[in-house]
Amino acid sequence: MLRASHQVGDRLTAGGNPDALARYVFHDLRLGGRVQIVGTPARAAFLRADLTLPTGDDAAFAGDAAWTAAWSLIGRLTLPYDLVVAGTAGIRLHGAEVAVGDRLVGDELFASLGAALPLTALGASSDVLAHTALTAELHAALGDHVGGASGPDPVEARVGALVHALPALTVGAQVGVGLDDQIGAPRLRLLVELAWTPRQPRAPSPDPTPPPPDDDDPDEP
Numbered sequence: 001m002l003r004a005s006h007q008v009g010d011r012l013t014a015g016g017n018p019d020a021l022a023r024y025v026f027h028d029l030r031l032g033g034r035v036q037i038v039g040t041p042a043r044a045a046f047l048r049a050d051l052t053l054p055t056g057d058d059a060a061f062a063g064d065a066a067w068t069a070a071w072s073l074i075g076r077l078t079l080p081y082d083l084v085v086a087g088t089a090g091i092r093l094h095g096a097e098v099a100v101g102d103r104l105v106g107d108e109l110f111a112s113l114g115a116a117l118p119l120t121a122l123g124a125s126s127d128v129l130a131h132t133a134l135t136a137e138l139h140a141a142l143g144d145h146v147g148g149a150s151g152p153d154p155v156e157a158r159v160g161a162l163v164h165a166l167p168a169l170t171v172g173a174q175v176g177v178g179l180d181d182q183i184g185a186p187r188l189r190l191l192v193e194l195a196w197t198p199r200q201p202r203a204p205s206p207d208p209t210p211p212p213p214d215d216d217d218p219d220e221p
Contacts, residue, residue, distance in 0.1 A: 002055075003027040005062065009187075025062035028052040034074070046074040048088070058098070066095030072110075081121035087113045097146070103183055104149035110141040116162060131164040135174065141184065154178060154185035170195040 004026050032050040039045055050070040056063025072090025079085060089111040097106035114137035119129045137158040143151020160174030172193040178185025 001030045001032070003030075007061070019059075022057060022060035022062070025057055025060050027056040028063040028068075029055045039076075042078045044076050046076070048072045048074055048090075054095075064094060064096070065098050068095065069093050070110075082118050083121065084116045085114070087111070092141075099149070100183055102149075103143070103152050104146055105143070105183065106146065106151055107144040108141045108151055110139070112137060112139045114138070128163070133162045135160045135162055135172070137174070152183040152185075153180070154182040155180050156185050156189070158189075158191070160191070168196055168198050170197070 004024070006024055007021055008023070009021065030050055030052045032048060034046050034048040036044055036046050048071070050068075050072075052064065052068045054063055054066055058065045070090055070092040072088045074086060074088040076084065076086040090109070092108050092110055094106050094108075097104055099105075114135065116133045116135045118133045124130055124132070135158075138155070139158070140153070140155045142153050145151070156176050156178050158174045158176035160172060163171045165171050172191070172195070174189075174191040174193075176186060176189035176191065178187060
C-alpha cells in the first residue's frame with residue numbers, strides 16, 4: 001500500500017527545522033499480510049504482519065527514518081442487522097528512534113476498535129445507499145519509555161462511510177480528529193481510500209456420491 005497526503009498548517013517549531021512544511025508528500029511503502037487462525041464468516045480471529053520501507057520523506061512527517069515492523073491480533077464479530085465490530089491490538093517496532101521536540105518516536109503498542117453498519121439496516125433501499133455502510137473507529141498508541149524520554153501516546157477518533165462501488169472496488173471516506181495533543185493525533189484529518197479486491201469464482205465442489213448404476217446397461221451381467 002502506498003499513501004499520499006496534502007498537509008496544511010505549520011511545522012512543529014520544537015523540531016528545530018526552519019524549512020516550510022511540505023504540502024504534498026508520499027508516505028512509506030507498506031507491505032502486509034493477514035491469515036485467519038480461527039472462526040467462521042460471522043466471527044473470526046486473524047494474525048496480521050506489516051512491514052514499511054522508508055520511501056517517504058521523514059523530514060516532512062511523511063514517513064519513518066528507517067523500516068518498521070508490526071504484528072497484531074484482530075478479532076471480528078458480526079452482530080444482528082449486519083453490524084460488524086472489529087478490534088485489534090499489537091506492537092510496532094521502529095528501525096530507528098527519532099527525537100521530535102521532547103518526544104522520542106520509537107517502538108509502541110497500538111490498539112484500534114471499529115464498527116461498520118450497512119445503511120440497509122436503517123431502511124435504505126436505493127441502489128447507491130444499499131451498498132453503503134457507516135463506519136466509526138478509535139485508534140490509540142502507547143509510546144515506549146527510554147531513560148528520561150517517552151514516546152507519544154496519540155488517540156484519534158474517525159467517522160466515515162464505505163461504498164462498494166463495484167464488486168471488486170470499495171471507496172472509503174473518513175474524518176478524523178485527535179483526542180489529545182500528541183504527535184500522531186491530528187487536529188483534523190480527511191482520508192479517502194480505494195481498495196481493489198479481485199474476486200475469483202470458486203469451482204463447484206465435486207459430488208462425493210457416485211451415480212447409481214444404470215440397470216439398462218447391456219454390458220452389466
